[in-house]
Amino acid sequence: MPDVINVDGTVRQDDWVVVPRPEDGESLDIPSDQPALIPADLWLAGYEHFTGNDRIGVWFDSHDEPEMIADRVNELPLIGVNFPRFVDGRGYSIARLLRERFGYQNELRAIGDVLLDQLQFMKRCGFDSYVLRADKDISQAAKCLNFFSQGYQAATDTDLPLFRRRAG
Template sequence: MQRIIKNDQVVDETWHLLPKDVTLEELSNCDDLIVPFQLWLDHAHALKARDGGLGIWLEADEAVEDIADDLQHFQVIALNFPAFTDGRHYSSARLLRERYGYKGEIRAIGDVLRDQLFYMRRCGFDAFAIRADRDPYDALEGLKDFSVTYQPAADEPLPLFRRRQA
């Protein structure tokens, strides 16, 4: 069983991240599933009628604006990083939190490494599926790399000088 970082601790993964080629007929009615964007587009009505939890995952070239009207249906939104150097979903997480007010879990999946976690959390991520060849306990320490932040972000809306004035 895969272990993920969630709420600043390493936990067992309970959701099933489905591959892009899965069909509706293959899905369990009661498991907690994170479905690919295209499956949601093709079968949203049937997926909403399931008994299990529902999440969605987006590739780096799929926009959160395309699911903005459906956010209330998702308990988890997983954003895929196809490569360590591809940072497009940093903006996606920030949009979900700040523009669309999404309160559910935003999870980083794919090529996710320790060096990214602190910055991902600042953008709105609260769960991380670390690359399989990396230690999640070591990666968890990446959330503590910096003790003070100056700029406002999704995790702290006030800049440091405003926090000091308060």
């Protein structure tokens, strides 16, 4: 199992399995022995079967719209956002929407093609856990989460831009 990096830089074992989207004609194969992240639209389609289950979370692909679960986000213990390629920045927008517009309070995890140099920017958008791409050195994660001492813009980690913080 891969390791998960927490927002404070600590590393822990990942108990969650990401269940891939089934091919046409196949059914969703959810493991019974560990918590699972399933595609958000399939969770919504089977909502009556999954509601109240704290071992089921969802994951969004970069083209998914988080509005689909807007009024139910805090029923989920974990939401993953997939970065299919490191150059695809739509996951940052999904995270900001989940945190700021929809008020998601639980764990928000970056999955997929996650690189070390993205961690601090993901943190500023509201992610609080990260699964690095398998070929990256997880021992460098804590340093990468706090590479810059200040951010210029307002984000989920601060309501004021730097020029306002300095003036205050």
